[in-house]
Amino acid sequence: MMTVSRRETRALRSSDDVVRVRQAVRQWAMAQGFSLVDQTKMVTAASELARNTVDYGGGGNVLLEALNEGSRRGLKLTFSDQGPGIADIELALRDGYTSGSGLGLGLGGARRLTNEFAIDSTPGGGTRVTITRWQCGDRR
Amino acid sequence: MMSTLGKTRFPDIVNRCQPQLLADWVQNQLSAASFNNGLMRESELREQSRQFLHALGEAVEHGDLTDIEESHWDETREFLAAVSRSRALQGFTPNQTAMFVFSLKQPLFQLLRQELEKQPEALIDEILSITRLLDQLGLHTTEIYQKNREEIIYQQQQELMELSTPVVQLWQNILALPLIGTLDSARTQVVMETLLQKIVDTNAAIAIIDITGVPTVDTLVAQHLLKTVAAARLMGADCIISGIRPQIALTIVHLGVDLTDVITKATLADAFAIALQRTGASVAAAERA
Numbered sequence: 091m092m093t094v095s096r097r098e099t100r101a102l103r104s105s106d107d108v109v110r111v112r113q114a115v116r117q118w119a120m121a122q123g124f125s126l127v128d129q130t131k132m133v134t135a136a137s138e139l140a141r142n143t144v145d146y147g148g149g150g151n152v153l154l155e156a157l158n159e160g161s162r163r164g165l166k167l168t169f170s171d172q173g174p175g176i177a178d179i180e181l182a183l184r185d186g187y188t189s190g191s192g193l194g195l196g197l198g199g200a201r202r203l204t205n206e207f208a209i210d211s212t213p214g215g216g217t218r219v220t221i222t223r224w225q226c227g228d229r230r
Numbered sequence: 231m232m233s234t235l236g237k238t239r240f241p242d243i244v245n246r247c248q249p250q251l252l253a254d255w256v257q258n259q260l261s262a263a264s265f266n267n268g269l270m271r272e273s274e275l276r277e278q279s280r281q282f283l284h285a286l287g288e289a290v291e292h293g294d295l296t297d298i299e300e301s302h303w304d305e306t307r308e309f310l311a312a313v314s315r316s317r318a319l320q321g322f323t324p325n326q327t328a329m330f331v332f333s334l335k336q337p338l339f340q341l342l343r344q345e346l347e348k349q350p351e352a353l354i355d356e357i358l359s360i361t362r363l364l365d366q367l368g369l370h371t372t373e374i375y376q377k378n379r380e381e382i383i384y385q386q387q388q389e390l391m392e393l394s395t396p397v398v399q400l401w402q403n404i405l406a407l408p409l410i411g412t413l414d415s416a417r418t419q420v421v422m423e424t425l426l427q428k429i430v431d432t433n434a435a436i437a438i439i440d441i442t443g444v445p446t447v448d449t450l451v452a453q454h455l456l457k458t459v460a461a462a463r464l465m466g467a468d469c470i471i472s473g474i475r476p477q478i479a480l481t482i483v484h485l486g487v488d489l490t491d492v493i494t495k496a497t498l499a500d501a502f503a504i505a506l507q508r509t510g511a512s513v514a515a516a517e518r519a
Contacts, residue, residue: 109412113448126477127476127477127480127481129477130446130477130480130481131477131480131481131484133445133446134446134447134481137446137450138448138449138485141448141450144379160485179342185442185486191448192450193449193452193453193487195449195485195486195487196448196485198486199448199449199484199485199486200488201476202484202485202486203481203484203485212397215509
């Protein structure tokens, strides 16, 4: 049975918030016993999604959840914004596609860096991206 | 009117009873729990208290008791600002700093009670006006305290900006830029411009960008690096990116960032060796006789 041992919401309004969320994710990942590689992957994925929330979603927040399932421990992050939403999710996930000026690798990269990835968005209705990474094992 | 006599007794009491007021007040402050931590000497406290009472006495004689922004209060406000600054440095909390002013109420009210024993209404009026005044002065110390903090934070930010952009010359024609900390702020711009300028100044052929001190390399950081490499190349210099740790390498691969056009090395030493080789220099152990 999966339980949530800790839960916290953080605001994402500016690029300073992105830095703070990144630090928080690193601390949480360490507390969950993630290896250095797993920490780095989760932090990097969080960085990409947090910046998307600020840059494209017009700001929002992230919900951090520490997961326990048996002896397995994980970290789940939910990024939500009330921005313009994504019309074509398949296109947005394609490497190299960007509606801004970035490399267009953030969303797809975040998916590849995590174990579970879900995106829910409707044009005009905001965007919600959920990622989960489990400590060790379970690699794709 | 302030009292039945038509004039507030406050200036009179502050000035006439100053020695006693000072003694009571200092005693009061010394016995407060917040003072038992040895943050400042008793003699210093006594002197500060004396100076404040003196300034207060002058101000209440001529100034408006309801408005401390008035020019008669300049000296008092400046003195309190100095106290606030020095206490912040001594490690007092904002509360303890404001208590310097607030703690004057008790001895002052005691004196007033003796003076106005027979005039309870006048006593209440006095207490009200003094409370209002001392509250303003106490909040003034808090405001200054806060401003000082903000100033310190701003200065530190500026210092960090400067600290984090050292471009060093390792050898003739070889520059190194050790990057430390977060890269996705205004800093990146400064860092990159500094590097490009230094390439011009030193006519460098190779620039080593070391990212050992960068905890997270995401697509934005990668993009900044790629742009810098491209700009340096346009200026005739090659870049080597060093300090790519295993976890960073794995992450970059998963992100899908293409660094194949860039020379990358695990350590700064490896990068330096390559740079020496490319510029036709070499390092050899000296032969001992």
